[in-house]
Amino acid sequence: MKKLILYGLIGLFALQMKAQNIPIPLYLDDSKPIEVRVEDALSRLTLEEKIAMIHAQSKFSTPGVPRLGIPEIWMSDGPHGVRMEIDWDTWNHAGWTNDSCTAFPALTCLAATFNPELSMKYGNAVGEEARFRKKDIILGPGVNIYRTPMNGRNFEYMGEDPYLASKMVVPYIKGVQQNGVSACLKHFALNNQELWRGHIDVEISDRALYEIYLPAFKAGVMAGGVWTVMGSYNKYRGQYCSHHERLIDQILKGEWKYDGIVVTDWGSAHDTREAALYGLDVEMGTWTNGLTWGESFAYDNYYLSKPYLKMIEKGELPISTLDDKVRRVLRLNFRTNMDRKRPFGSFATQEHAEISRKIAEEGIVLMKNTNNFFPIVKDRYKKIVVIGENATRSLTVGGGSSELKVKKEVSPLEGLKAKYGADKVFYTMGYGSGPSVYDNFIPSPYNTDSLKREALALAKDADVVLFIGGLNKSFQQDCEGADRISYDLPFGQNELIADLLKINKNTGVILISGNAVAMPWLDKVPALIQSWYLGSEAGNATANVISGDVNPSGKLPFSIPRKLEDNGAISFGAISYPGDSIRQVYKEDILVGYRWHDTKKIPALFPFGYGLSYTTFDYGKITTDKKEYSKDDIIKVSFTLSNNGGIDGAESVQLYASQNKPSLVRPAKELKAFKKVYLKSGESKTVELTLPVRDLAFFDDKAHSWVVESDKFTLHCGTSSADIKSSIVLEVK
Numbered sequence: 239m240k241k242l243i244l245y246g247l248i249g250l251f252a253l254q255m256k257a258q259n260i261p262i263p264l265y266l267d268d269s270k271p272i273e274v275r276v277e278d279a280l281s282r283l284t285l286e287e288k289i290a291m292i293h294a295q296s297k298f299s300t301p302g303v304p305r306l307g308i309p310e311i312w313m314s315d316g317p318h319g320v321r322m323e324i325d326w327d328t329w330n331h332a333g334w335t336n337d338s339c340t341a342f343p344a345l346t347c348l349a350a351t352f353n354p355e356l357s358m359k360y361g362n363a364v365g366e367e368a369r370f371r372k373k374d375i376i377l378g379p380g381v382n383i384y385r386t387p388m389n390g391r392n393f394e395y396m397g398e399d400p401y402l403a404s405k406m407v408v409p410y411i412k413g414v415q416q417n418g419v420s421a422c423l424k425h426f427a428l429n430n431q432e433l434w435r436g437h438i439d440v441e442i443s444d445r446a447l448y449e450i451y452l453p454a455f456k457a458g459v460m461a462g463g464v465w466t467v468m469g470s471y472n473k474y475r476g477q478y479c480s481h482h483e484r485l486i487d488q489i490l491k492g493e494w495k496y497d498g499i500v501v502t503d504w505g506s507a508h509d510t511r512e513a514a515l516y517g518l519d520v521e522m523g524t525w526t527n528g529l530t531w532g533e534s535f536a537y538d539n540y541y542l543s544k545p546y547l548k549m550i551e552k553g554e555l556p557i558s559t560l561d562d563k564v565r566r567v568l569r570l571n572f573r574t575n576m577d578r579k580r581p582f583g584s585f586a587t588q589e590h591a592e593i594s595r596k597i598a599e600e601g602i603v604l605m606k607n608t609n610n611f612f613p614i615v616k617d618r619y620k621k622i623v624v625i626g627e628n629a630t631r632s633l634t635v636g637g638g639s640s641e642l643k644v645k646k647e648v649s650p651l652e653g654l655k656a657k658y659g660a661d662k663v664f665y666t667m668g669y670g671s672g673p674s675v676y677d678n679f680i681p682s683p684y685n686t687d688s689l690k691r692e693a694l695a696l697a698k699d700a701d702v703v704l705f706i707g708g709l710n711k712s713f714q715q716d717c718e719g720a721d722r723i724s725y726d727l728p729f730g731q732n733e734l735i736a737d738l739l740k741i742n743k744n745t746g747v748i749l750i751s752g753n754a755v756a757m758p759w760l761d762k763v764p765a766l767i768q769s770w771y772l773g774s775e776a777g778n779a780t781a782n783v784i785s786g787d788v789n790p791s792g793k794l795p796f797s798i799p800r801k802l803e804d805n806g807a808i809s810f811g812a813i814s815y816p817g818d819s820i821r822q823v824y825k826e827d828i829l830v831g832y833r834w835h836d837t838k839k840i841p842a843l844f845p846f847g848y849g850l851s852y853t854t855f856d857y858g859k860i861t862t863d864k865k866e867y868s869k870d871d872i873i874k875v876s877f878t879l880s881n882n883g884g885i886d887g888a889e890s891v892q893l894y895a896s897q898n899k900p901s902l903v904r905p906a907k908e909l910k911a912f913k914k915v916y917l918k919s920g921e922s923k924t925v926e927l928t929l930p931v932r933d934l935a936f937f938d939d940k941a942h943s944w945v946v947e948s949d950k951f952t953l954h955c956g957t958s959s960a961d962i963k964s965s966i967v968l969e970v971k
């Protein structure tokens with residue numbers, strides 16, 4: 239009986255509701271356009287609620303609006319995977335047991351694949367993991383240009399060329415955001431070193447700014463549709479980049495019409511008025527535990543918190559500056575955690591591991607391979623000796639905010655044992671670097687001599703020796719917050735390699751790093767591989783390439799100078815890099831990387847775009863569809879590529895352009911197109927590349943516009959920036 243009455247009451251209520259037809263509030267109705275929802279939500283907010291939405295409530299979250307059901311926004315690092323959960327108020331790990339993720343390769347490795355399709359897969363997989371971990375923003379990708387080999391964070395970025403970085407960053411962003419998670423393009427802008435990153439004031443020409451340092455950000459915004467951009471710590475022209483009138487208001491939100499949020503780097507806000515007026519939308523912080531680190535770090539005292547509220551109440555700042563920020567935050571809510579149709583993600587799956595391994599395999603670069611050293615096919619040798627700490631050291635921990643807690647990390651040694659059999663692979667460390675710390679240098683606790691003696695003894699009668707070394711994720715290595723202090727391999731590796739070669743000529747070197755290093759032993763070593771921080775599947779990818787199960791196809795995303803002084807920025811001395819601790823001048827200007835090496839005729843030890851294969855490729859002569867072009871034309875380039883080396887493989891062909899008589903200085907050549915071509919053994923393909931004439935422009939800083947001059951241009955088709963197979967001259971009228 240009771241049930242009958244209950245059902246009756248419910249029915250009555252529903253009828254009454256229907257009759258009254260009580261509409262759901264517009265902002266909650268995801269059948270309505272986002273802009274309608276934004277305006278409706280904005281109209282309902284109090285001043286205090288608006289202020290609350292634009293700054294941190296914890297290390298990685300903002301509070302939303304509990305009264306209206308507008309959710310908190312949760313963020314997580316980092317570009318290579320979803321960081322372990324961090325404490326509410328400190329930088330400590332929260333110690334959860336459900337947050338061990340898939341580690342994907344560092345972004346230098348992704349860039350080295352020269353494969354935009356893999357970048358889409360990468361972004362989607364990271365987006366799925368972030369979605370599953372209930373994160374609304376993943377704090378990556380970083381696209382700061384590789385200006386010198388000393389920058390501690392180069393491993394997190396996509397190399398020295400703005401075109402490569404632009405083409406590789408867009409699919410990553412789309413891949414992430416199709417999961418209803420925001421990517422976060424960082425660090426905007428001119429954060430090209432870690433030393434004094436918190437305040438160094440960069441001086442740079444408009445040509446270098448627009449031609450080298452902005453393009454990847456512009457692509458991420460205008461082609462990638464990124465929903466979050468992170469301001470950098472440093473200054474530019476005397477103003478902090480996180481609230482910068484020119485960078486954010488005039489360029490990002492003005493010229494590029496960016497409609498997403500600008501979030502600080504952690505603690506990179508310094509002034510309420512500037513933050514209000516120059517486009518900072520959300521303030522996050524460092525040392526932000528308002529509980530024990532004292533009143534000054536409490537969230538209520540953030541620049542965009544009480545101080546901002548007071549200035550608005552006193553009429554010192556218009557409320558319109560606040561409403562614009564809140565509109566952008568609401569837009570992010572509706573694009574992410576208030577979109578009920580977004581997918582649900584997945585976490586640490588076999589599928590993600592396979593994507594991680596595929597990217598690793600396609601990013602590994604074969605640098606030198608004489609007397610058929612590689613591939614080491616199975617059963618070729620009985621005693622394979624592996625030397626070097628990077629064969630076993632975890633390289634997913636450390637490095638700063640891109641640190642990860644992984645479900646799995648297959649080391650190179652484990653991968654090699656699985657490939658060849660544990661009975662054929664023998665290991666000793668050879669050198670040791672000590673624990674991974676980010677904020678100071680701890681000398682190696684190992685006795686170098688005894689480690690070396692053991693290594694030489696083991697290598698003596700080896701059939702083949704694989705030295706696996708390089709840099710690691712410790713302070714003053716490949717690590718956030720500090721730059722390298724030497725161009726050399728650390729911990730006595732150079733001496734060890736030289737001694738190993740004396741005792742066993744059949745010694746190959748595999749370097750794992752995110753930066754170029756000096757290679758004094760190069761002439762004596764028969765084979766060299768440039769590997770990267772490959773993530774969860776490092777060992778399997780490494781073993782697949784070494785054994786020939788995978789034919790390497792990676793190409794260098796940055797130049798490797800013979801000596802440090804051959805790097806453009808370094809060659810201008812301290813004021814250029816690292817600056818005088820207050821300011822620095824980008825004196826090499828537009829001549830970054832191969833642009834420097836080619837134009838100044840200072841050949842790199844290994845050039846941008848370089849990478850060998852186990853097979854060989856033959857390039858036919860390039861042709862173009864016309865001889866003369868108008869400025870709105872698309873140039874069609876084609877040539878035949880043949881695989882005549884007997885093994886299936888892939889080649890990333892590159893197209894560079896030079897202008898004959900430019901009215902301003904231009905680099906000898908600039909990358910304008912590339913394509914990864916897969917060819918079976920013996921197969922030939924006609925490769926077609928297109929190049930809009932508009933892309934031949936340079937940035938005229940006087941006219942503040944991109945200019946294509948009527949002139950002759952030469953297109954160079956190459957297998958690297960320094961190895962041009964054929965060229966063709968065309969005319970732009």
Ligand code: GLC
Nearest residue numbers: 315377424425503504639718
């Ligand atoms: C760090 C990094 C930034 C990271 C943020 C949160 O200082 O510069 O890349 O996303 O703080 O950890």
